[in-house]
Amino acid sequence: MSIDWFSPAQCVGYVAFVLGVGSFLQTDDRRFKLFMAGECLAYVVHFTLLGNPTAVASSTMSLLRSLLALRTRSVWVALAVVAINICLGLYFAKQPSDWLPLGASCLGTLALFLLQGIPMRLVMLVGTIFWIANNVISGSIGGTALEVVIAVVNLVTIARMVRQKAATPT
Secondary structure, eight states, X not given: OOOOTXXXXXXXXXXXXXXXXXXXHOOSHHHXXXXXXXXXXXXXXXXXXXXXXXHHHHHHHHXXXXXXXXXXXXXXXXXXXXXXXXXXXXXHOOSGGGXXXXXXXXXXXXXXXXXXXXXXXXXHHXXXXXXXHHHHHHTOHHHHHHHHHHHHHHHHHHXXXXXXXXXXXX
């Protein structure tokens, strides 16, 4: 399969890349969620153009989840978002790899609603690994680059947060 590096789909993927990296550079949880919402919106357009409906569904739910997580930390809202993701998977998934973005979205939901700081970012890292696999399978250049860089940036940010925590007297 030949990939056009500058097709509209790939260009939107590059926008998601910038927003995603910006998200994981944040040590403030609120700014993290705002940047993530922007990344998810770009991903919705990107995967629509690539013709990957499970990734579109997952990205849409991730966008909704990021916005909801700015307003509430309700376990019930988190569980409702996870349940909707599972329903979307039952509707859209045709092969096992179709569950990768949905699984990533479920992990991200639980992380954003139920966790904070370093634990939140560690669970998000596992979701990032799921997205890397999905993006390689989908042929998403920007998405794959984004998630690999996000994994690295997230690890660096976690290390910064660990150092900040260690330097803060208790």
